Amino acid sequence: MSTMKPTGHTRQARVLFLLLLFAMPLAAETGVPEQALARTFSDADLQWGPCPSFIPAGCEIAVLHGDPAKQNADIFFKVPGGxxxxxxxxxxSAERMVLVSGQLQVQYEGQETVSLKPGTYAYGPAERTHTAVCESPEACVLFIAFEGPVDAYAIEVK
Structure with missing residues (x-):
């Protein structure tokens, strides 16, 4: 049985929060009714920003809808293939996900590894340690709907 302990919670939460705030301008209060939205991960006007520092370079996040500091924000999470x-x-927060591109192996603590293919839905419980590998040659893009504020904390596995 591995022993897991959180590392750098406060610093990483603040870094992620600041990165996400700068990755997407906050909507101004205009009095205009909220507009419907449809996006693809290849839209040229998506504003991709870096992931938390514990994830290697090449990882990117784009905020699709909502304020990442509040409940119910939606993001694209993209990592290189290979x-x-x-x-x-x-x-x-719990997370609801759909793999948009690539093939992603996901393993939650105490559960078997699952291989997600495009169109696969996955649910991740709050506070459950997990890891992933993008096993396809092309990038893996995951749509994630967070129930609470968007955050991620590195976990040291011994």
Whole structure:
């Protein structure tokens, strides 16, 4: 049985929060009714920003809808293909996901590894440690709907 302990919670949460705030301008209060929205991960006007520092370079996040500091924000999470490893981490929020491109192996603590293919839905419970590997040659893009504020905390696995 591995022993897991959180590392750098406060600093990483603040870094992620600031990165996401600068990755997407906040909507101004205009009095105009909210507009419907449709996006693809290849839209040229998406504003991609870096992932938390514990995830290797090449990882990017684009905020699609909502304020990442509040409940119910939606993002695209993109990592390079060819075996890119997303280190063990957890979120304070549950996450609802659909793989948009690539093939992604996901393993939650205490569960078997699952291989997601485009169109696959996955649910990740809050506070559950997990890791992922993009096993396809092309990038893996994951749509994630967070129930609570968007965050990610590195977990040291011993």
């Amino acid at each position: 075996g890119f490893l997303v280190p063990h981490h957890r979120h304070t």
